[in-house]
Amino acid sequence: MSDWEESEPNAAVCAPITYNARVFSSSTGRGRARGAYRGQRNNDANWRARGGDSSDNRDNRRNYRQESGNKKVIIIPSNKVGRVIGKGGSKIRDLEYESEAKIKIGDSRGNDTNITLFGTDEAILKVENLINDLMEERKPKEIVTHTNESNVATNEFLKKNSHGEEVIDWDKLNAFYDNQQKERYEKLAPIVKDFYKEDPVVSNMIPAEVTRWRLTNNDIQVRRTFDDKPGLLPVPNPILTFEQAFHNYPEILGEIYKQGFTQPSPIQCQAWPILLRGEDMIGIAQTGTGKTLAFLLPALIHIEGQPTPREKREGPTVLILAPTRELALQIEKEASKYQYRGIKSVCLYGGGDRKEQIKTVTKGVDIVIATPGRLNDLVLARHLNVINFSYIVLDEADRMLDMGFEPQIRKSLFDVRPDRQTVMTSATWPSGVRRLAESYMKDPIQVNVGSLDLAAVHTVTQQIMFVDEEDKEAALFEFIKNMDKNDKIIIFCGKKATATHISTEFCMKGIECQSLHGDRDQTDREAALEEMIDGTVNILVATDVASRGIDIKDLTHVINLDFPRHIEEYVHRVGRTGRAGKTGIALSFVTRNDWAHARDLIKILEEANQEVPDELFSMAERFEAMKLRKERNGGERRGRGGRGRRDSFY
Incomplete structure (x- = not known):
């Protein structure tokens, strides 16, 4: 079972039997x-x-x-x-x-x-x-296209094969299904997606001015993800102020002013014109760049702008899928800050009170924020019908695929209406995310903030400390002993057991801390995060459940007690600090067992203009030499009952 979701085993198929309970x-x-x-x-x-x-x-x-x-x-x-x-x-x-x-x-x-x-x-x-x-016994389902006057089922989907046996005619069955779906979609209420009226200042920006702005704002690159078909509108120019995006929505502007923002982030500047125009969009950007607000404010306008009144709709209008409970709760918290026309949201996640979640959905909400497991659960149980969603967001899509949620996403979104608007955000652009985009998006515009190469935020100083495995704990306690009283730290561990052990050791030494990992109850996880945010404690010991979706604005340090198994997770851990223009420090303990990550770590350090220790170069060279040696020798060979030669770190 993963840190983030409840497992969803398939129930056994039950053979018929003839007596009751x-x-x-x-x-x-x-x-x-x-x-x-x-x-x-x-x-x-x-x-x-x-x-x-x-x-x-x-x-x-x-x-x-x-x-x-x-x-x-x-x-x-x-x-x-x-x-x-x-x-x-x-x-x-x-x-x-x-x-x-x-x-x-x-x-x-x-x-x-x-x-x-x-x-x-x-x-x-x-x-x-x-x-x-x-x-009670279930009668086997028959394949039926229609019934005649005597209510006798016809068998139009059967044909005889070359052996004279009756088999299903899949071509006819698929054609029938497509026709049935088409009829269902035609009965749906129409939706409106275009709410954008371009400000004259934005309209008059010349191409050279737009190019210069994108280059100076994290080298933003904008293009159609797939083929640029004839008849598609050109990519809209970026807005430069909140007023240029929402001059027709003063209530939205009022909510933005309440939050104290002075200007939109680069991805917001480019995303809002695209989404308000009703286009599908893929936003590729690192964490902490304002992606949540980029898709959330257009969603509010989309909800209120539909021709069918909200009270007459058959279900919620907006669906936001997130990989972890913490990120889902973070999005809900962000959504609750913007009060617009009485729009309501609900957060559905494994570990929460399912009965209360169903009750809230039944009473009526406009926005559903969910993790894939719980969404799939409620869709299968028919408490939610995805055909009613007309604005869908897949947030942190790469993380959802890393966690193995693709089957649940596809099952949950199987019935989604074809004319919906779809938004996808991701920190990286792997083949799996591209495949998902091809399945669910129509002519999307892709906005890349910065390079597509893996990179850590440049406001963080990345430090490397080489230690033996058995010395990690002592090095950590020495660091904690010398930390400033105003420092706020997340310590990342590779295993839940390690996180439990470290937090227990802290408590025994009288050091106040909290822990966040998959073995803790949901209420405890929420309390741990809340105490870290409000300053009750300054140390959070966590697994990678906290590497995304955690927004602690005054976090000063990230410590990688255990180096992550995937280099992408290193980038996300580091991104917990140095947010919203502030600076931070990321300290990583590196042992001999981490040498496989040395070359990738060097690239990330060099890209961010960080100091690269000579030992890291040496470590990368030794690992590559070991791989070449294995290739020449045909890999490790072990005889029956014997032990193969183990390559030395040195």
């Missing part, structure tokens, strides 16, 4: 219940041996039950447990939500499984009836 409990205690249960099983076996098959016997067994306070144990066939659990546990959560009872799946005894129900008598009765309904 049997219920058993005992008012005299658990011991008697188990003994009676074994006796019942023996009676069942004897009954089968006698060849008994009367409906009376089946009914007696099915109805054998006794109440025990606010708890009841029912017994269902083991091969039907999947019906109660559902995909990723979605069905059991729905049953609990609908009945207000609690369900516990118990031990399986061969063909039967115990399920314990908790709650009021009314709740238990309701959930028991719901489970009994699930146990």
Whole structure:
């Protein structure tokens, strides 16, 4: 299980069986219940041996039950447990939500499984009836195009193969599906995407002036991502002030002024004209560059500007997908700062109260901010219908793919309307992100802030300390001992166990700190982050769950106690400090085991005009020499039961 999301296992496919749930409990205690249960099983076996098959016997067994306070144990066939659990546990959560009872799946005894129900008598009765309904036999689904007057299904999707066997005609079936989807989309309410009226000052910017501005603002590059088809509008000029972007939306300007901003960031200057015009956009920029506000303010205008009144829409209008709980909560916090026409948002994430999240969605919201796992859960459970979203954001798309969320994203967005507006942000531009853009975006405009090469923010001083693995902890404590009282630090660890160990050691030494990693409850994670932001503590010990989506404005230091497994994560860790024009320091402990990252680290240090230690060059050369030696020798060869030669760091 990853740090960021709850696992979503697939429920087993249940084979059909012909009897309903049997219920058993005992008012005299658990011991008697188990003994009676074994006796019942023996009676069942004897009954089968006698060849008994009367409906009376089946009914007696099915109805054998006794109440025990606010708890009841029912017994269902083991091969039907999947019906109660559902995909990723979605069905059991729905049953609990609908009945207000609690369900516990118990031990399986061969063909039967115990399920314990908790709650009021009314709740238990309701959930028991719901489970009994699930146990009813399901008729196999038929492939049907239409029914005739006598309601007899036709089989137009079957054809005979070369062996004379009836098989599915996939061409006809796919064509039928496409036609059905087209009819669904045609019934949807129309949407408006273009809300941009270009300011005369922006319109009159000459090409040379635009080029010069983009070059001096982090070398912004703007182009159509894919083919520049005939008939497409040219890329709009950047705006230079908030007023040029939102002169027709004084309420939005008022909200911006409340936040104390003086001028938009480079990506905002170029993104707002694109998004307000209704174009799809890919924003490639490092963290801390203002990407969230770049897509959030146009989303508010998009919501309010639709022809269908908000109260008459069938669901939320805007979907923002984020890779981690922390980033999702950070976006929600940012959204809550801008009050515009009563627009409401909800944050859906694993670890949060699912029942409350569903209740909020049911009451009505305009913006859904979600992690892929929880979104997929609620879409499969039919609490959300993505066909209603007309403005979709995939934030930190590269991170979502790194974390393996692509299947969940594709499942959740399977039904999304084709005329939507789609925004994607990413810190890098790997092939996976390009593939996602090709699937979900129409003629997107790509905005690159800075080079596409991996680079760390230039406001951070990057320092390297070479240590042995066993000396890391002592070096860390020495640093903490000498830190200034106003310093604020994140310490990144490679494992949750390491983070727990370090934070425990700090507490034992009387050093106040907080920890943030996947083994902590969501409430504890939120409290840890809040205490770091408000200054209750100045030290946060974390795993890479904190490398993105954490915005601590006065963070002075990042310490890489363990060097990250991927060099991209190094860049994101470093980017936690030196934000919003401030400076910061990133200190990385490098050991012999990190030599594979030496060459990439050198490139990042050189790009940011940082000092590169001679030992790092030496480390990179030794690693490359080792790789060449392995290639010449055909790689490491190990005999059975023997140990191969291990290359020395030196």
